[in-house]
Amino acid sequence: MMNWIWLGLIAASVLVAGFTGNMEPLTLRIFESAKEAVMDLALPLVGIMAFFLGLMRVAQDAGMMRIITRGLRRPMQWLFPDVPPDHPAMSAMIMNFGANMLGLANAATPFGIKAMIELDKLNRHKGVATNAMCLFLAINTSSLSLLPTGTMGFRAASGSTDPASIWLPTLMSTALSTCVGILVAKWYQRMRVFQLDTAELERLAVEAEKPTASQDDTAAAGGTAPAEPDVMGSAERAGWPVRALVWLAVAGFLGAAVYHYGFGSAGLSGLDVVKDFFSFWAIPALVGGMLLFGLARRVKVYESMVEGAKEGFRVAVRIIPYLVAILVAVAMFKASGAMGLLEDTVGRVTAWLGMPAEVLPMAVIRPLSGNGAFGYMGSVFNEYGPDSFLGQMVSVMQGSTETTLYVLAVYFGAVQVHRVRHALAAGLTADLAGVIAAVALSHVFFQNLPALF
DSSP: OHHHHHHHHHHHHHHHHHHHTOHHHHHHHHHHHHHHIIIIIIHHHHHHHHHHHHHHHHHHHHTHHHHHHHHTHHHHHHHOTTSOTTSHHHHHHHHHHHHHHTTOHHHHHHHHHHHHHHHHTTOSSTTBOOHHHHHHHHHHHTTOOSOOHHHHHHHHHTTOSOGGGGHHHHHHHHHHHHHHHHHHHHHHTTSGGGSOOHHHHHHHHHHHHSOOHHHHHHHHTTOOOOOOOOTTOOOOOOOHHHHHHHHHHHHHHHHHHHHIIIIISTTOOHHHHHHHIIIIIHHHHHHHHHHHHHHHTTOOHHHHHHHHHHHHHHHHHHHHHHHHHHHHHHHHHHHTTHHHHHHHHHHHHHHHTTOOTTTHHHHHHTTTOHHHHHHHHHHHHHHHOTTSHHHHHHHHHHHHOOOHHHHHHHHHHHTTOOBOTTHHHHHHHHHHHHHHHHHHHHHIIIIIHHHTO
16 A cells, blocks of 8 residues: 555656646755655654663663553553563563653654664565554554644744643544544454465465574574573662662752752743643653663663664664655655645645644655644644644644555555555554644534634
């Protein structure tokens, strides 16, 4: 399905550009978007991946995986029955979900890629998405978020007098899309159209059992393959002086937070305090907390961090071709005029259903390009204002859905999966549920409710 969607975007872009006379901007945009995919997205992603997978390695060596999986074992077992309860994929998925819920998108991506790498170790048919992978991505693309800090911050920067007004409808929309994503992923996995035939499964199983080049070299040398490290980490604690130092650091951070919000941020409401904390304090707290946890468990945090960063660098480099392919196709679709044509035709129907034509591009761009969706939201803010009905609606859409094709390209690209099975269908269905909920709740919260008072 990804093949057809990607090819469809390219073919439609070329044909529409030919009839609309946009071949020149289309040609220029091909080169510009390819450069942007690497320079503006891929290279920054390399640094982010290296750093946060380094933190994951520290947490893994310290035994955090064991603690996390023990606490959420039952609900995760119900959602992912094919994944062993103590497998590192469980804790990586939990940390990814937690980062997404708190609006920490930059931290969520490395955790999610780590989860996909661990899930692929359980995959008997390499290159084909498992049911667990599809469900994990369905939850990811539904964008479950308790606090859309990025959207609220952008609204505040655009001059909104009430940037947090979209918080509750966004929370309700994303909760609905997540529930839909889980249900349809469980349903789609049973459909015949998303299952492989017996002959293909046997062929993939034979290919998976073939020794790799490194295994052949090891066997020829008369040795054995190196054992995998203990992914659950050590439970050994450091001595009391080190633990006392850790608790002093934690107390110092809490004291700084109390001082800042008690004396340095006078006049902030409770919601503003929460938003400010998750916008500027949560990431440093996550970084410091994971390193201190490793220190308290006798982990050589610097060495462990460097080893994890090496893995993050290798993973990020593997993702670059997938990023370039997706982002160039989306840029061509916009430059050709196909997006405007879609707005002028289908937009009239969606306007009758409650979605203004000006909002339709947001619903189309959001699953394709996160940066494109942010850019379009900014254009709506500039033209109509962030507190207008259109500004409110695109804000809820931004916070309640996710960049599905980007997520699939990055996560599946990290493990070289080319048969996505029902992952794309489940993700797009969850996106559709999120868009419908965003439109409906925007009418309820921003049009009908004020008239009642």
